[in-house]
Each structure stands twice: as structure tokens, then as C-alpha cells.
Amino acid sequence: MPPGPSPAPPAIRIDCGPVVLGGREVLAPLRLDLAERRIGIVGRNGSGKTTFLRLLAGLIAPRSGGVSIGGQDPFRDRRAALAQIGILFQNPDHQILFPTVAEELAFGLAQQGLRQKDAMARARATLAAEGRAHWAEAPVSTLSGGQKQYLCLLSLLLMAPSTLLLDEPFSGLDLPTTHRLRRRLAALDQRLILIGHDPPGLEQTDRVIWLEEGRIAADGPPEVVLPEFTREMGRIGEADADTDLAG
Amino acid sequence: MLTLTSPVDTPWHHLPAGAKLAALAGFTLVLFALKSPWALGAALGLVLALHLPGGRRFGLHALKMLRPLWFFVVVVSAWHLWTGEPRTGAVIVLRMIAAVAAANLVTMTTRLSDMLSVIERLMRPLAPLIPPRRLALAFALVIRFIPALGESLARIRDAWAARSPRRAGWRVLVPGVLAALDDADRAAEALRARGGTDGEPPRG
Numbered sequence: 386m387p388p389g390p391s392p393a394p395p396a397i398r399i400d401c402g403p404v405v406l407g408g409r410e411v412l413a414p415l416r417l418d419l420a421e422r423r424i425g426i427v428g429r430n431g432s433g434k435t436t437f438l439r440l441l442a443g444l445i446a447p448r449s450g451g452v453s454i455g456g457q458d459p460f461r462d463r464r465a466a467l468a469q470i471g472i473l474f475q476n477p478d479h480q481i482l483f484p485t486v487a488e489e490l491a492f493g494l495a496q497q498g499l500r501q502k503d504a505m506a507r508a509r510a511t512l513a514a515e516g517r518a519h520w521a522e523a524p525v526s527t528l529s530g531g532q533k534q535y536l537c538l539l540s541l542l543l544m545a546p547s548t549l550l551l552d553e554p555f556s557g558l559d560l561p562t563t564h565r566l567r568r569r570l571a572a573l574d575q576r577l578i579l580i581g582h583d584p585p586g587l588e589q590t591d592r593v594i595w596l597e598e599g600r601i602a603a604d605g606p607p608e609v610v611l612p613e614f615t616r617e618m619g620r621i622g623e624a625d626a627d628t629d630l631a632g
Numbered sequence: 633m634l635t636l637t638s639p640v641d642t643p644w645h646h647l648p649a650g651a652k653l654a655a656l657a658g659f660t661l662v663l664f665a666l667k668s669p670w671a672l673g674a675a676l677g678l679v680l681a682l683h684l685p686g687g688r689r690f691g692l693h694a695l696k697m698l699r700p701l702w703f704f705v706v707v708v709s710a711w712h713l714w715t716g717e718p719r720t721g722a723v724i725v726l727r728m729i730a731a732v733a734a735a736n737l738v739t740m741t742t743r744l745s746d747m748l749s750v751i752e753r754l755m756r757p758l759a760p761l762i763p764p765r766r767l768a769l770a771f772a773l774v775i776r777f778i779p780a781l782g783e784s785l786a787r788i789r790d791a792w793a794a795r796s797p798r799r800a801g802w803r804v805l806v807p808g809v810l811a812a813l814d815d816a817d818r819a820a821e822a823l824r825a826r827g828g829t830d831g832e833p834p835r836g
């Protein structure tokens with residue numbers, strides 16, 4: 386994997402109005418700068434974590450204002466955004482566009498300007514380096530859920546954007562693969578913004594943002610935010626089942 | 633998802649896609665020039681022989697891909713037997729099977745992305761009207777998502793069967809269409825996440 390070229394990935398600046406989806410305000414207006422290298426996002430189901438990542442990735446636009454990464458708006462300038470930001474979707478089936486593993490890996494590289502032939506060669510070399518050369522021609526439909534997730538992550542790493550947005554990246558992976566990927570991610574120079582439901586997995590971050598009903602409930606170092614979050618989740622879990630599915 | 637490109641490796645996998653498509657075009661032209669059932673039978677024999685290097689699994693897969701033809705074969709044969717023109721019937725049926733089998737053989741031994749590169753190259757003269765890259769991508773998405781559609785119908789049928797003693801039948805249709813619309817939205821977003829329909833122009 387090529388190391389991140391710059392020592393400090395450009396900060397992400399968010400200054401925007403609400404995000405409205407399907408007529409509902411899913412995220413409240415936000416003002417925040419993300420400059421740390423490792424950032425965790427926590428929150429209950431439906432609290433807006435995925436929507437927040439999609440906003441950062443430039444996949445959706447807020448009502449007003451916007452996001453800026455190194456001076457560019459990832460929603461307006463998709464080409465510039467490719468080098469700056471990459472996103473791993475929560476569900477790999479929503480991410481995969483091509484029928485075979487090698488083609489899926491090569492697509493992102495070709496989108497970044499590599500010729501198709503070179504992109505395929507890089508894809509194959511990457512698979513070989515992962516000890517998975519035999520995956521190259523495999524139809525993506527024959528991969529298991531966890532393997533698909535792994536493929537999507539590889540494809541993201543191959544594009545080497547300066548910020549990686551990861552939506553519950555370990556949720557479908559077995560323990561050995563999780564450990565390997567955690568080590569791999571830890572070694573990356575790039576910025577990682579990571580959604581997780583498991584507080585211990587976020588202890589190594591520099592900053593944790595806790596979302597609650599589309600708003601920031603807490604934002605600070607993990608040793609402050611995580612214990613508070615864990616306590617609150619425990620309290621809610623005792624009090625009731627999930628009765629407040631937003632409608 | 634339906635796997636159009638066969639994972640069984642044959643020598644044909646390693647030929648350039650453009651050459652295979654040109655050969656296919658030439659072969660199909662010849663098929664239409666041939667008028668004798670014997671010549672067409674020989675042509676079909678040639679196509680079948682070309683499947684041999686793929687082995688048994690490959691051959692079975694190829695046969696399966698011919699299945700949609702049986703209806704036409706039955707109708708055309710029955711009609712020509714009825715009208716007393718078995719020779720004409722044989723010509724039509726043999727030509728149809730040979731043409732489809734040859735096209736399937738090329739599809740099964742050519743990676744989608746290689747096929748798309750050829751399409752991109754052929755469509756270059758149309759570039760001012762339709763950007764070739766977009767067209768190629770459209771082909772890829774159609775090939776990826778038509779089978780995905782079938783899969784999502786099967787999933788809905790499963791979900792139905794798991795909770796109902798009756799067969800789902802036509803009732804999967806509405807959720808199926810909705811799921812297809814959802815799939816389309818998601819594919820659009822996945823594409824956008826990786827630079828949209830155009831991306832960077834190729835370098836070097």
C-alpha cells in the first residue's frame with residue numbers, strides 16, 4: 386500500500402446548515418474542524434453517524450453552507466475529492482459496482498487517471514501481496530459478506546485518499562482479519578474517521594464525537610467521551626428497549 | 633449475480649478482446665451466408681469443438697446459457713415440420729444455436745472490463761455525442777445489475793417464504809420494483825463516491 390504522501394492530511398472544515406433527507410432533518414447545523422489523525426464516531430442506531438460520513442464524503446449536501454477539505458468542497462468537485470476522501474459503506478453490497486474482484490479494485494484506480502491495463506496490474510499485485518491472488522477473477526457474488534467488506538476496504542486503501550471514512554469497518558469480519566486490519570489501519574499515515582459501536586476499539590483515537598439524534602452530544606478525547614457514552618448506553622439499556630425509532 | 637465471464641481458465645481467455653469480437657462478427661456473417669444445413673452443422677460443430685479446452689464444467693455452463701433458446705427451437709422446428717420444410721427449419725435452428733453459442737463463448741472467455749475497453753474504442757467517433765467512457769460504464773452497470781435484480785427478487789421470495797405458508801408468486805413484484813429503485817440509488821451513490829461517471833482522464 387503506498388504510504389500517505391503528506392505528513393499531515395488537510396483538515397476538514399464543516400460549516401453547514403441542517404441535512405434534510407426524505408423531508409426530515411437528520412443532522413442539525415454543524416460547525417466543526419476535523420484535524421486529528423484518528424477520530425471515532427459513536428452514537429445509537431439512527432443517530433446520524435452514517436449520514437455524517439456521507440456529508441463529509443460529499444455524497445449529500447446540507448441545506449446551506451458546506452464541507453471543505455484543503456479548500457475544496459467534496460460535494461461540488463468530485464475529481465478533487467477522490468484524492469482527499471474515500472468512504473467505506475456500512476453495507477459492502479451497496480459499494481461493489483463490478484462483476485469480478487480485480488475489476489472492482491481496478492475501477493477506483495482508473496477513476497483516478499490510471500490506464501485500465503495498469504490499473505488491472507496494480508489490482509492483481511495488491512491481491513497477490515495480500516495472499517489472495519486467486520481472488521482476482523472470482524465473481525464478487527461468490528464472496529462471503531466479510532470477504533466483500535474486505536474487498537471494499539482494499540479498494541479504498543488502493544486509492545489512498547488522505548482521509549478514510551470507515552462506517553463500521555469490522556462489523557462483518559472474523560477475529561484474525563479484524564486484528565490484521567486494525568494493525569494495518571493503525572500503521573497508515575492517512576486520517577481515519579471511524580464509526581464504531583464498541584468503545585474499547587476507539588480507545589486509541591485522538592478524538593471521539595458522540596452523536597445523538599443528529600446533534601453532537603459530546604466531542605473530546607476518548608478517555609473523557611467513551612466512559613460517559615458507555616455509562617449512558619448502559620443506563621438506556623436497563624431502562625427500556627429501543628422504543629424511540631424515529632418516525 | 634450471474635457470472636458471465638467463466639472462472640474456468642481457457643486459452644481463449646488470453647486472446648485480446650478486440651480480436652475475439654472481430655472473429656465473432658466475421659463468423660456470424662458467414663453463418664448468415666451459409667444456406668446448407670450440412671455447412672451450418674459443421675459450423676456448429678466447430679463452435680462446440682472450441683468449447684473443449686474448457687473441460688466439463690465449462691461445457692455445462694455453456695449449455696446452461698443456451699437454455700433460453702429451447703422455446704424458439706421447439707416453435708421453429710414444429711412450424712417447419714408442419715409446413716413440410718424441415719430443411720429450412722434445420723437451417724434456421726442450426727444458425728441460431730451456432731450464433732448464440734459463439735457469442736456466449738466470447739462472453740464467457742472475456743473479462744467485462746476488456747469488453748468495455750473495446751466498446752470504448754469503437755465508440756470514440758461518437759465521442760462528441762456520447763462520452764465513450766460513460767457508455768462503457770452504462771454497459772458494465774447493466775451487466776452487473778440485471779442479475780442483481782434476479783437475486784433481490786429471490787431474497788424477497790425467501791423473506792416471504794420464511795414467514796408465510798403460501799407461495800409469494802406475483803406478490804414479490806411491488807417490493808421487487810421498490811428494491812430495484814433502491815439499488816439504483818445506491819449504485820449511483822457508490823459511483824459518486826468514486827468520482828462519478830467520468831473520473832480523471834487516463835494519464836500517460
Ligand SMILES: Nc1ncnc2c1ncn2[C@@H]1O[C@H](COP(=O)(O)OP(=O)(O)OP(=O)(O)O)[C@@H](O)[C@H]1O
Nearest residue numbers: 406407411428429430431432433434435436437631
Ligand atoms: N435517505 C433517507 N431518507 C430519510 N431518512 C433517512 C435517510 N437516510 C437516513 N435517514 C434517517 O436518518 C437517521 C439517521 O440515519 P443514519 O443512517 O445516519 O444512522 P446511523 O447513526 O448510521 O445508524 P446505525 O448505527 O443504525 O447505522 C435515521 O433515523 C434514518 O431513518
Ligand SMILES: [Mg+2]
Nearest residue numbers: 434435475552
Ligand atoms: Mg449507520
